[in-house]
Amino acid sequence: MIILDIKNLTLEIESNGVLIKALDKVSLTIQENEIRALVGESGSGKSLIVRAISGALPPQWIVTADRLTWRGQNLVKMTRAQRQAIMRRDIAVIFQDPMAALDPSAKLKDQMLESVPSEFIEGRYSWQRYASRLSISHKILHKVGIQNIEACINKYPHELSADICQKFMIAMALVSQPTLLIADDPTRGMETNTKKQILALFTRLNKTRNLSILFVSHDLLAISAMAHSMTVLYCGQTVESGKMKAMRRRPLHPYTKALMDSAPSFSPDLKPKSMLVALDGTIPTLQHLPIGCRLGPRCPRAAKECVQMPIERSINQHTYRCHYPMHVESV
Amino acid sequence: MITTLIRYFNLTFLTLLILVMLSFGLAYFFPGDPLTNLLGTDILPSQPILMLTSQQTNIFMQFWYYVQALLAGEWGVSFATGKPLYQDIMRLLPATLELSVYAVTVALLFGIPLGFLAGMNYHKKIDNIFMSSSMIMYSFPVFWLALLLILLISLQAQWLPMSGRLSLLFNVPHYSGFILVDILVSDIENKRFAFNNALQHLILPTLSVAFIAFAVFLRTTRRAVADVYQAQYIKSAQTRGLPATTIFFRHVLRNALLPVLPILAVQISTLVTNVMIVETIFSWPGIGDWLIQAIYERDYPAIRTGMLLVSVVVVIITMSLECISQLIDPTRDRFAYARR
Amino acid sequence: MLDANLYEEELHPTPLGATWREFKQRHVAVFGLVILTVFIVVAIAGPLLSPYAPTTQHTNALLIPPAWNDNGSILHILGTDALGRDMLTRLFYGTQVTLFSSIATVFIALSLGVAMGVVAGMSKGLRSSFINHVLDILMLTPTLLIAIIIVAILGTGLTNAMLAIGLALVPRFVHMTRDFVREEMNKDYIKTARLDGANLTQVFLFNILPNMVELLIVQGTLAISVAILDISALGFLNLGAQTLMPELGVMIADGLSTVYIAPWNILLPGLSIFLMVLSINIVGDGLRSALRNRLTH
Numbered sequence: 001m002i003i004l005d006i007k008n009l010t011l012e013i014e015s016n017g018v019l020i021k022a023l024d025k026v027s028l029t030i031q032e033n034e035i036r037a038l039v040g041e042s043g044s045g046k047s048l049i050v051r052a053i054s055g056a057l058p059p060q061w062i063v064t065a066d067r068l069t070w071r072g073q074n075l076v077k078m079t080r081a082q083r084q085a086i087m088r089r090d091i092a093v094i095f096q097d098p099m100a101a102l103d104p105s106a107k108l109k110d111q112m113l114e115s116v117p118s119e120f121i122e123g124r125y126s127w128q129r130y131a132s133r134l135s136i137s138h139k140i141l142h143k144v145g146i147q148n149i150e151a152c153i154n155k156y157p158h159e160l161s162a163d164i165c166q167k168f169m170i171a172m173a174l175v176s177q178p179t180l181l182i183a184d185d186p187t188r189g190m191e192t193n194t195k196k197q198i199l200a201l202f203t204r205l206n207k208t209r210n211l212s213i214l215f216v217s218h219d220l221l222a223i224s225a226m227a228h229s230m231t232v233l234y235c236g237q238t239v240e241s242g243k244m245k246a247m248r249r250r251p252l253h254p255y256t257k258a259l260m261d262s263a264p265s266f267s268p269d270l271k272p273k274s275m276l277v278a279l280d281g282t283i284p285t286l287q288h289l290p291i292g293c294r295l296g297p298r299c300p301r302a303a304k305e306c307v308q309m310p311i312e313r314s315i316n317q318h319t320y321r322c323h324y325p326m327h328v329e330s331v
Numbered sequence: 332m333i334t335t336l337i338r339y340f341n342l343t344f345l346t347l348l349i350l351v352m353l354s355f356g357l358a359y360f361f362p363g364d365p366l367t368n369l370l371g372t373d374i375l376p377s378q379p380i381l382m383l384t385s386q387q388t389n390i391f392m393q394f395w396y397y398v399q400a401l402l403a404g405e406w407g408v409s410f411a412t413g414k415p416l417y418q419d420i421m422r423l424l425p426a427t428l429e430l431s432v433y434a435v436t437v438a439l440l441f442g443i444p445l446g447f448l449a450g451m452n453y454h455k456k457i458d459n460i461f462m463s464s465s466m467i468m469y470s471f472p473v474f475w476l477a478l479l480l481i482l483l484i485s486l487q488a489q490w491l492p493m494s495g496r497l498s499l500l501f502n503v504p505h506y507s508g509f510i511l512v513d514i515l516v517s518d519i520e521n522k523r524f525a526f527n528n529a530l531q532h533l534i535l536p537t538l539s540v541a542f543i544a545f546a547v548f549l550r551t552t553r554r555a556v557a558d559v560y561q562a563q564y565i566k567s568a569q570t571r572g573l574p575a576t577t578i579f580f581r582h583v584l585r586n587a588l589l590p591v592l593p594i595l596a597v598q599i600s601t602l603v604t605n606v607m608i609v610e611t612i613f614s615w616p617g618i619g620d621w622l623i624q625a626i627y628e629r630d631y632p633a634i635r636t637g638m639l640l641v642s643v644v645v646v647i648i649t650m651s652l653e654c655i656s657q658l659i660d661p662t663r664d665r666f667a668y669a670r671r
Numbered sequence: 672m673l674d675a676n677l678y679e680e681e682l683h684p685t686p687l688g689a690t691w692r693e694f695k696q697r698h699v700a701v702f703g704l705v706i707l708t709v710f711i712v713v714a715i716a717g718p719l720l721s722p723y724a725p726t727t728q729h730t731n732a733l734l735i736p737p738a739w740n741d742n743g744s745i746l747h748i749l750g751t752d753a754l755g756r757d758m759l760t761r762l763f764y765g766t767q768v769t770l771f772s773s774i775a776t777v778f779i780a781l782s783l784g785v786a787m788g789v790v791a792g793m794s795k796g797l798r799s800s801f802i803n804h805v806l807d808i809l810m811l812t813p814t815l816l817i818a819i820i821i822v823a824i825l826g827t828g829l830t831n832a833m834l835a836i837g838l839a840l841v842p843r844f845v846h847m848t849r850d851f852v853r854e855e856m857n858k859d860y861i862k863t864a865r866l867d868g869a870n871l872t873q874v875f876l877f878n879i880l881p882n883m884v885e886l887l888i889v890q891g892t893l894a895i896s897v898a899i900l901d902i903s904a905l906g907f908l909n910l911g912a913q914t915l916m917p918e919l920g921v922m923i924a925d926g927l928s929t930v931y932i933a934p935w936n937i938l939l940p941g942l943s944i945f946l947m948v949l950s951i952n953i954v955g956d957g958l959r960s961a962l963r964n965r966l967t968h
Contacts, residue, residue, distance in 0.1 A: 088572025475941035
């Protein structure tokens with residue numbers, strides 16, 4: 001069953017009097033109990049999608065979508081209270097930069113305790129409720145792998161390393177036992193060991209608790225091991241999405257192909273000392289986006305039609321937007 | 332915490348020492364004989380000053396006796412009145428403090444909440460109205476504003492008195508120097524009328540000073556609140572589904588007020604200048620009015636002592652505010668040297 | 672064939688150009704700039720336009736109200752004061768004195784402050800802490816007190832008032848410069864320059880100063896408004912410019928004795944100060960937010 005369904009999400013930002021489509025008709029679905037990877041280069045709008053879903057956008061940005069629904073409820077038209085309730089219980093978000101996402105003037109303990117949903121708290125009197133909050137927090141902090149909880153919990157964010165702060169963010173996100181976890185590059189800048197722990201934790205939660213995860217990252221290697229399906233984003237457009245396996249075996253969009261090729265470990269038949277494949281050119285700036293398919297000027301297979309935005313086509317739950325897809329003959 | 336306290340104590344002590352040295356040096360810079368400038372007259376009431384006058388001691392010993400005399404409350408004698416300065420200043424200082432405290436209170440009471448209102452409606456209509464009116468408000472020259480108030484409210488409409496602290500009809504015994512307190516503790520007849528009268532005298536000077544301070548507080552608070560609301564951690568708290576009231580009281584309020592306090596500290600010296608100017612216009616019997624009279628009369632001992640005292644008060648208040656803001660702000664770098 | 676020039680039409684305005692573009696979009700700020708320009712033009716050209724000298728006393732025309740009043744005279748458009756001096760002429764001269772002395776004061780204080788701030792920001796240890804402490808005391812002392820002391824030592828006069836206000840302004844600039852320099856010195860581009868062998872002077876001139884210019888412009892603009900307020904306040908208290916000089920604050924003080932019958936004598940000079948300060952504040956504020964917007968975009 002589809003829990004989060006996004007169809008043609010467009011996000012417009014006004015800059016110097018011109019409306020720029022930072023996200024252009026992005027579509028994304030998340031099934032129950034699914035880990036979906038959202039992949040793209042930096043600046044491709046991954047974080048914007050996360051913020052559009054969670055509603056953490058500046059009011060002057062314009063969001064339009066054919067569908068942006070949570071279990072069939074329209075998130076855009078929802079009242080603030082309803083949305084807040086969903087964010088509190090069902091969806092949890094982990095942001096990129098833990099130091100910025102934690103209140104610098106409050107102790108981690110306070111921030112942790114206030115994230116515990118009141119439904120989980122037992123006891124009638126305030127001290128009982130406090131103790132209950134504390135024990136729940138301790139459990140979850142232990143689970144995310146913080147060693148000396150007592151020492152860390154009484155500190156301010158700036159006194160701890162970014163790794164530990166990120167673990168706190170993860171704990172705060174998981175404490176409400178959400179159905180969907182949106183993780184915006186949670187392992188960025190972490191050391192390898194910690195990264196593995198966190199990814200293992202996510203995988204375990206996905207298996208045992210039926211947690212769905214939208215995992216945003218550009219680390220293809222880490223994602224491919226755990227994700228069930230993948231959506232590739234380029235310059236605010238979804239170029240391709242489908243099952244992880246199918247995407248790895250037969251990428252349909254030239255950009256996905258290029259992305260896979262740029263990571264050597266994805267091409268087992270790579271000859272020693274051969275050139276690493278990469279697309280020519282650079283990502284265009286937001287002010288100078290090409291019309292039609294935004295990959296156009298860089299695409300090796302581009303032709304006349306590419307100035308038209310290709311419509312979304314789908315083969316076996318594998319959707320893509322390209323006029324000249326690769327491997328289509330063999331599918 | 333204790334290191335911070337000690338550091339601020341040291342800093343204040345050093346600053347005060349330099350101030351005392353400056354005031355001592357002033358006696359030498361002012362025209363005329365330095366010793367006369369220090370003492371005011373040739374009357375020698377007690378021992379330290381006696382030593383000071385003796386020509387044999389060198390300048391360091393003179394300074395040492397000067398400090399002793401200051402601590403002993405022998406601040407010299409006014410050229411103009413011939414009375415000891417200590418008594419004069421102790422009578423005047425409360426009046427100035429009273430005016431300043433009321434003005435700051437009024438400015439804070441209105442400035443901070445309205446600043447929050449403006450900051451929470453950042454770039455909306457209400458914010459723009461507040462911003463443009465506060466811009467107009469702090470562009471007012473304080474003396475002109477005071478004159479306008481007198482012209483319109485005292486002379487034209489005759490609503491409020493235009494000078495002094497209290498009508499001459501009332502004779503309130505001196506107790507603390509704060510007129511409202513004095514009236515309340517005294518047992519004169521018509522206590523109620525006296526109180527009202529004192530309040531009426533207070534309104535215009537307080538308004539003139541508060542008007543400008545209010546605009547500054549409003550703008551500072553609004554900026555801080557707007558910045559906090561745009562911060563990532565508020566967005567992240569919102570995505571955690573916390574209710575808006577929780578976010579406001581637990582995250583916004585503290586983070587927005589933290590940067591306001593140091594700015595308040597910086598504003599103190601501007602505020603004192605404004606209070607002093609307003610005092611002269613409303614003939615408020617405070618230290619500002621007195622100092623400006625002193626300069627007209629070339630009353631050097633009075634200038635020296637008045638300057639020392641006012642700066643000591645300003646330094647102590649500013650330093651305590653800075654210290655408090657440092658203590659309650661966990662993110663401040665405690666080990667940064669000196670004040671930022 | 673598509674060549675590499677596909678994105679070349681992108682315009683790269685200079686930092687100042689970009690700030691100006693942002694500034695232009697704020698109509699209020701531009702309006703403030705227009706008023707300020709009018710004041711500057713009046714300050715320069717006004718004395719040339721006016722038929723009278725500021726000190727000429729028209730003994731047959733004392734306390735004439737402005738021309739739109741029934742008793743007004745077209746010869747004195749804004750009326751005359753108690754000594755029969757033409758108000759408009761005096762306002763022209765007063766704007767000149769007040770505005771230009773403030774600008775001069777701020778300019779001198781700014782250069783001094785930046786120089787000291789750079790020394791304080793680049794030096795460490797005892798020297799830096801000494802500069803900081805002495806300046807903190809100066810900063811904490813109210814402007815009026817500094818002015819009183821200076822007047823007591825040197826006597827009254829516009830120059831002495833400027834000196835006092837300059838002294839009170841210097842610490843602001845030192846603080847600002849010091850904080851800025853400290854912050855920049857820790858950044859990598861300065862370290863790169865140091866590694867390339869640049870000495871502190873070169874680092875300041877070629878790396879830090881260009882980044883600081885806009886900050887200085889904004890702070891300098893805002894300081895001018897403070898200086899105008901202070902200079903006129905000192906003039907009003909008879910501690911600054913003396914009675915003969917057509918300074919706006921002095922003019923208000925002069926008008927006090929006849930305030931009952933001729934309120935325009937204090938209203939008009941006050942209004943000029945107010946408008947001058949307001950326009951400067953609007954421009955300064957507009958510059959500041961233009962700068963902030965430019966940096967966030």
